[in-house]
Amino acid sequence: MEVSIDVNGRSERHDVEPRTLLVQYLRETCALTGTKVGCDTSSCGACTVLVDGESVKSCTMLAAQADGRSVTTIEGLSTGDDLHPVQQAFVEHHGLQCGFCTAGMVMAAVSLIEEIPAPTEADVRMGLEGNLCRCTGYHNIVRAVLAAAGTE
Amino acid sequence: MIPAAFDYVRAGSADEVVAALVEHGDDAKVLAGGMSLLPLMKLRLATPAVLVDAARLSDLSYVREEGDHVAIGALTRHRDLETSALLGASCGVLRGVAAEVGDNQVRHRGTIGGSVVHGDPASDLPAALLALDATFVAQGPNGVRELDAASFFLGFLETALEPDELLVEIRVPKVGPGGWSYQKFNRRAQDWAIVGALAVRGEGGTRVSLVNMGTTPLRAVAVERALAEGATPEAAAADAADGTEAPSDLNGSSTYRQHLARVLVRRALEQSQA
Numbered sequence: 001m002e003v004s005i006d007v008n009g010r011s012e013r014h015d016v017e018p019r020t021l022l023v024q025y026l027r028e029t030c031a032l033t034g035t036k037v038g039c040d041t042s043s044c045g046a047c048t049v050l051v052d053g054e055s056v057k058s059c060t061m062l063a064a065q066a067d068g069r070s071v072t073t074i075e076g077l078s079t080g081d082d083l084h085p086v087q088q089a090f091v092e093h094h095g096l097q098c099g100f101c102t103a104g105m106v107m108a109a110v111s112l113i114e115e116i117p118a119p120t121e122a123d124v125r126m127g128l129e130g131n132l133c134r135c136t137g138y139h140n141i142v143r144a145v146l147a148a149a150g151t152e
Numbered sequence: 153m154i155p156a157a158f159d160y161v162r163a164g165s166a167d168e169v170v171a172a173l174v175e176h177g178d179d180a181k182v183l184a185g186g187m188s189l190l191p192l193m194k195l196r197l198a199t200p201a202v203l204v205d206a207a208r209l210s211d212l213s214y215v216r217e218e219g220d221h222v223a224i225g226a227l228t229r230h231r232d233l234e235t236s237a238l239l240g241a242s243c244g245v246l247r248g249v250a251a252e253v254g255d256n257q258v259r260h261r262g263t264i265g266g267s268v269v270h271g272d273p274a275s276d277l278p279a280a281l282l283a284l285d286a287t288f289v290a291q292g293p294n295g296v297r298e299l300d301a302a303s304f305f306l307g308f309l310e311t312a313l314e315p316d317e318l319l320v321e322i323r324v325p326k327v328g329p330g331g332w333s334y335q336k337f338n339r340r341a342q343d344w345a346i347v348g349a350l351a352v353r354g355e356g357g358t359r360v361s362l363v364n365m366g367t368t369p370l371r372a373v374a375v376e377r378a379l380a381e382g383a384t385p386e387a388a389a390a391d392a393a394d395g396t397e398a399p400s401d402l403n404g405s406s407t408y409r410q411h412l413a414r415v416l417v418r419r420a421l422e423q424s425q426a
Contacts, residue, residue: 018160040153054260060190064160129341130255
């Protein structure tokens with residue numbers, strides 16, 4: 001089947017099998033490998049992207065379900081060399097170690113700040129419950145998100 | 153993990169969904185948000201030959217007051233429930249429980265109808281709807297019928313919905329914003345409940361339901377009866393495990409779950425009456 005998806009502002013049109021997962025489509029068809037496959041069971045959040053501005057786990061969504069929608073991946077956040085404020089805050093607050101969860105964390109945080117513009121620490125911790133990090137203990141990730149939201 | 157191959161049909165109306173179900177019978181499954189069905193398909197525990205995508209039926213996404221009840225479209229997402237001011241004022245318990253489902257990403261996709269028809273005893277919303285004596289409206293080839301929550305959940309992942317029926321609406325009584333408590337016990341924030349207990353005050357007394365204490369969501373009938381006879385919350389909660397068949401798994405033995413049910417029901421009763 002043919003799907004037309006706006007990916008990071010670019011109009012993409014591809015023929016895919018109906019069973020193609022969105023993450024597979026992004027990584028293999030669009031060659032956008034910033035989005036990671038972690039647990040592959042919608043638990044870890046490493047595959048988080050935005051669909052129409054809202055965070056979703058792209059390992060548990062079909063490309064067919066995103067047909068006609070707008071998808072933003074980690075590659076679509078920055079403007080040229082200027083990082084998105086959430087990306088910049090992760091750099092400044094050392095919100096990562098190995099980096100595997102980072103793309104998903106950043107995308108989940110962007111969606112969270114969109115929904116709760118001035119989050120408390122509790123809002124951030126609960127809002128990121130769907131994203132697992134095995135390195136950092138979350139402390140610097142939470143600081144980074146609060147800094148990006150301006151509520152540090 | 154990739155699902156087995158299937159034919160994809162995107163339905164433009166509830167009638168089209170039902171027509172596809174009639175045509176393909178047991179080979180077809182309805183896709184809403186996909187938060188329960190897609191994981192099963194990826195594990196190949198579900199291998200439908202035809203997937204009927206109903207998620208774009210935006211006319212089945214709504215929360216509105218109708219007389220003495222609130223009507224909720226089956227394709228209303230958890231996110232839309234947890235942010236609905238109308239639901240918060242007229243049936244706060246359902247808004248509160250919707251906010252406990254999964255995580256943000258899951259609530260952005262998952263729907264109340266999908267959660268109900270999946271019929272998972274570990275799920276949050278079915279137990280809440282059971283306590284509320286909700287009515288489920290199903291559309292099939294011969295028209296629309298209403299089903300009571302009390303007789304809807306038949307067994308593990310098994311409901312009274314016929315294979316050619318689509319759940320279109322959920323109706324819950326207006327019980328107001330407060331007077332409820334949902335105690336969800338799990339080890340990590342986003343996990344399923346190891347055990348959950350819900351208490352909600354309504355007309356005719358306090359209703360209590362249990363999550364993950366059997367093959368279906370359950371009403372804690374013995375607790376409700378004890379309360380009606382004047383028992384204290386603490387005394388009534390002692391009956392919380394009566395009539396349950398709690399599973400044993402990695403997260404806890406059946407005996408441990410019975411203990412949790414008694415503790416969580418007591419807390420839910422105390423907090424719902426506070």
